[in-house]
Amino acid sequence: MFYKILNDIIKDKKILILGFGREGKSTYREISALASYKCLAIADKNEVKENLPDSIKICTGPGYMDCIDDYDVVFKSPGIVLDKPAGEYKALITAETDVFLQAFGKKTVGITGTKGKSTTSSMIAHILSENGKNVLFAGNIGIPVFDIAGDVKDDSTIVLEMSCHQLEYARFSPHISVLLNMYEDHLDHYGTREKYCDAKRNIYRNTKAGDVLYTTEETLKECPDVSIETVIVDIPDAPFDTLESAGSTLKGDHNKLNAAFAYKVCESLGVSKDGFLKAFKTFKGLKHRLEFIGNFDGIDYYDDSISTTVKSAISAVESIKNAGVLLLGGMERDLDYTELIGYVAKSRLNLLVFMYASGRRMYEMYMSSPDRTDTSPKAVYADDLAGAVKEAKENALKQTAVILSPAAASYDHFKNFEERGEVFEKLVREHQFL
Numbered sequence: 001m002f003y004k005i006l007n008d009i010i011k012d013k014k015i016l017i018l019g020f021g022r023e024g025k026s027t028y029r030e031i032s033a034l035a036s037y038k039c040l041a042i043a044d045k046n047e048v049k050e051n052l053p054d055s056i057k058i059c060t061g062p063g064y065m066d067c068i069d070d071y072d073v074v075f076k077s078p079g080i081v082l083d084k085p086a087g088e089y090k091a092l093i094t095a096e097t098d099v100f101l102q103a104f105g106k107k108t109v110g111i112t113g114t115k116g117k118s119t120t121s122s123m124i125a126h127i128l129s130e131n132g133k134n135v136l137f138a139g140n141i142g143i144p145v146f147d148i149a150g151d152v153k154d155d156s157t158i159v160l161e162m163s164c165h166q167l168e169y170a171r172f173s174p175h176i177s178v179l180l181n182m183y184e185d186h187l188d189h190y191g192t193r194e195k196y197c198d199a200k201r202n203i204y205r206n207t208k209a210g211d212v213l214y215t216t217e218e219t220l221k222e223c224p225d226v227s228i229e230t231v232i233v234d235i236p237d238a239p240f241d242t243l244e245s246a247g248s249t250l251k252g253d254h255n256k257l258n259a260a261f262a263y264k265v266c267e268s269l270g271v272s273k274d275g276f277l278k279a280f281k282t283f284k285g286l287k288h289r290l291e292f293i294g295n296f297d298g299i300d301y302y303d304d305s306i307s308t309t310v311k312s313a314i315s316a317v318e319s320i321k322n323a324g325v326l327l328l329g330g331m332e333r334d335l336d337y338t339e340l341i342g343y344v345a346k347s348r349l350n351l352l353v354f355m356y357a358s359g360r361r362m363y364e365m366y367m368s369s370p371d372r373t374d375t376s377p378k379a380v381y382a383d384d385l386a387g388a389v390k391e392a393k394e395n396a397l398k399q400t401a402v403i404l405s406p407a408a409a410s411y412d413h414f415k416n417f418e419e420r421g422e423v424f425e426k427l428v429r430e431h432q433f434l
Contacts (some may be wrong), residue, residue: 001103002099002100002103002104002149002152003149005099005102005103005255005281005375006030006031006034006099007034007036009073009094009099010031010034010037010073011037011393012035012036012037012038012141013034013038013071013073014037014038014041014070014071014073015031015037015038015039015040015041015043015072015073015074015075016040016041016043016067016068016070016071016073016074016075017031017040017041017042017043017074017075017077017285018043018044018065018068018074018075018076018077018080019043019044019048019076019077019078019079019080020042020043020044020046020048020077021044021077022043022142022144023077023078023096023144024042024075024077025050025079025385026074026096026144026146026372027096027144027145027146028040028042029076029146030146032183032280033285037432038072039055039057039268040055040056040057040058041057041058041059041067041071042059042294043058043059043060043064043065043068044059044060044064045060045061045062045064045066045388046060047330047388048060048218053264056101059358062402065080065082065083065235065404066357067258068082068089068091069090069091071091071392072091072092073091073094074089074091074093074094074279074334075094075095075096076094076095076169077095078092078095078140078163078165078166079189080124080163080190081294084170086414087279088317091376092167093169094171095166095169095170096126096144096145096146097139097145097160097162097166097170097367098169098170098171098172099146100146100149100175101147101170101172101174102171102172103149104152104156104158104202105172105173105174105175106175107152107156107157107158107175107257108158108159108160108174108175108176109124109157109158109159109160109174109175109176109178109265109269109317110139110158110160110162110173110174110176110177110178110203111124111159111161111162111180111261112161112162112163112164112167112176112177112178112179112180112200112203113179113180113181113183113200114176114180114182114183114184114200114309114311115180115181115183115254115309115311115312115315116180116181116254116257116258117161117162117163117253117256117285118139118140118141118161118306119181119250119285119286119289120159120178120180120258120262121139121141121159121160122141122161122262122264122283122286123258123259123280124159124260124261124262124265124281125137125159126279126282126283127262127266127271127275127276127279127280127283128157128266128269128271130161130275130278130279130282131266131272131276131279131304133157133269133273134153134155134156134245135156135158135159135272136148136151136152136156136157136158136159136197136262136376137158137160138158138159138160138161138165138291139159139160139161139163140160140161140163140166142429143159143176145160149313155291157269159374160174162174162190162203162249163262164185164186164190164196164199164200165189165199167199167200167202167203167304168354169202170203170206171206172203172205172206173202173203173204173206173207174203174209174211175206175207175210175211175212176211176212176214176264176265176268177203177204177207177211177212177213177214178201178203178214178215179201179204179213179214179215179219179223180214180216180219180257180258181216181218181219181311182196182200182219182222182262183310183311184196184310184335184336185308185309185335186333187316187333187335188331188333188334188409197387200321201218201223201225201345204223204226204228205427207227207257207432208228209227209228210229211229211269212228212229212230212231213226213228213229213230213231214230214231214233214261214264214265215231215232215233216232216233216234216257217232217234220232225366229239230404232265233257233260233264234257234260234278235253235256235257235260235262236257236260237260238257238259238260238263239263239273239276239277240259240277240280242256243255243256243259245348245413246259246277246280246281247280247281248281248283248287248346249284249285249291249398250290250291251320252290252305252315252316252319253315253318254315254319255285255290255319257282260276262276262280263276265298272409275353284304285304287418287421288303288304288305288306288417288418288420289304289306290302290303290304290319290403290405291304291421293424293425293428293429294428294429295426296429297363298398298399299324299393299395299396299398299399299400299401299402300320300322300400300401300402301400301401301402301403301425301428302316302363302402302403302404302405303403303404303421303424303425304316304403304416305404305406305410305418305420305421305424306421307331307404307405307406307407308338308406308407308408308409308410308417309335309343309407310339310340310407311336312340312405312407313326313328313340313405313406313407314340314343316403317343317344317347317349317403317405318363320401320403322399322400322401322403323347323349323400323401323403324349324350324351324396324397325349325351325353325392325395325396325401325402325403325404326349326351326352326353326356326377326403326405326406327385327388327389327402327405327406327424327425328340328352328353328354328355328359328406328408329354329355329356329357329358329359329360329363329388329406329407329408330355330356330357330358330359330406330407330408330409330410330412330413330420331356331357331358331408331409331411331412331413332356332357332358332361332408332431333358333408333409334414335358335407335408337358337361337362337365337407338365339409340362340369341362341365341366341369342369343372344366344376344377345366345369345371345372345373345376345377346371346376348395349377350377350395350396351375351377351378351379351391351395351396352366352378352379353380353381353382353388353391353392354366354379354380354388355381355382355383355384355385355387355388355406356383356384356408356412356413357412358408359381359382359408359434360381360408363379363381363432364378367379370402378395380395384413385404385413385420385423385427386423386427389424389427389428393428397398402428404421404424406420
């Protein structure tokens with residue numbers, strides 16, 4: 001079914017693959033294998049270094065999107081910002097995820113949210129697999145959906161982590177939609193919080209009778225157009241009293257809520273409470289998500305490099321009971337940091353270390369904040385992550401914790417949040433006890 005749908009889309013058409021990263025290359029493999037197109041081209045801002053057939057036209061450089069309307073169908077990679085709304089192009093703008101959901105939406109659990117989608121989707125996939133389900137896991141975790149299309153069987157359950165970019169132009173939805181939360185994020189792409197949230201809402205917009213949406217009461221208030229069965233999830237829905245009592249290394253109420261979502265979804269797919277709890281004990285938290293690095297010279301260090309929002313940084317401090325030093329800042333995306341500044345000014349933290357462009361703005365906001373008092377944390381600014389770690393090592397109090405939870409994206413100085421977390425851990429482990 002999938003290959004028929006894809007073939008119907010590309011047959012005798014002029015096809016453009018827009019973006020030639022991991023997903024673009026995946027799209028190319030599947031489309032070139034069918035070879036029913038009229039012509040095929042690739043457009044990317046960066047140089048395409050792969051050795052491709054001479055028949056494949058390559059468009060690169062600053063004007064790489066100027067050729068869009070020379071084609072009938074454009075497969076857009078996530079994260080690429082079009083110069084104008086998709087509907088204003090002559091070409092049909094589509095993407096891997098949408099074609100995949102057209103074929104396999106009824107088998108799919110889709111998870112999105114500003115915060116927690118990686119942990120929750122990984123948890124659902126792990127628990128279903130441990131309970132004997134034939135699970136395929138892909139999406140925003142780094143596995144393009146076309147890479148698993150050939151592995152889908154009649155008894156498969158597909159778990160997809162879905163980003164706002166993958167949902168932005170979606171025309172199809174999963175059978176089970178999980179919308180964890182919607183906070184301010186990616187304003188550099190969307191411009192406004194409302195446009196960002198509107199992309200997230202596409203996870204359920206094209207659902208049909210019999211499909212289900214799992215969300216929180218707070219998030220549902222921002223979704224006035226829901227027309228399918230809705231299950232409200234809250235922290236008490238988790239099938240245990242505390243994460244510790246369930247044998248988990250995860251921390252914080254936000255992770256207990258993630259577990260509540262996972263439990264409700266897995267229960268609907270036939271997993272018993274006992275089966276869930278047994279599998280939950282073996283689920284390990286993901287790297288760079290409030291990950292404990294170790295204790296050095298009496299100080300605990302936590303890597304929460306995935307934190308790119310105000311809410312995630314606040315959750316990190318709330319989750320680590322001996323939090324003492326918080327490292328904040330990264331790429332400037334014009335997020336509203338008012339709530340975070342007010343929170344840290346009244347927090348139990350001893351020191352705030354701000355860094356990079358957004359950190360400079362946060363530092364200035366903090367120093368002039370009316371919430372700041374004589375008992376508020378001390379604040380310093382460091383030019384980069386190395387300087388921030390040095391400040392933390394020199395000033396952290398014994399038996400407290402240093403947390404990298406930047407509330408900012410990493411892209412100005414790192415390839416991604418993973419690289420930022422790896423550099424943080426290396427800096428923590430190097431030159432200890434100076």
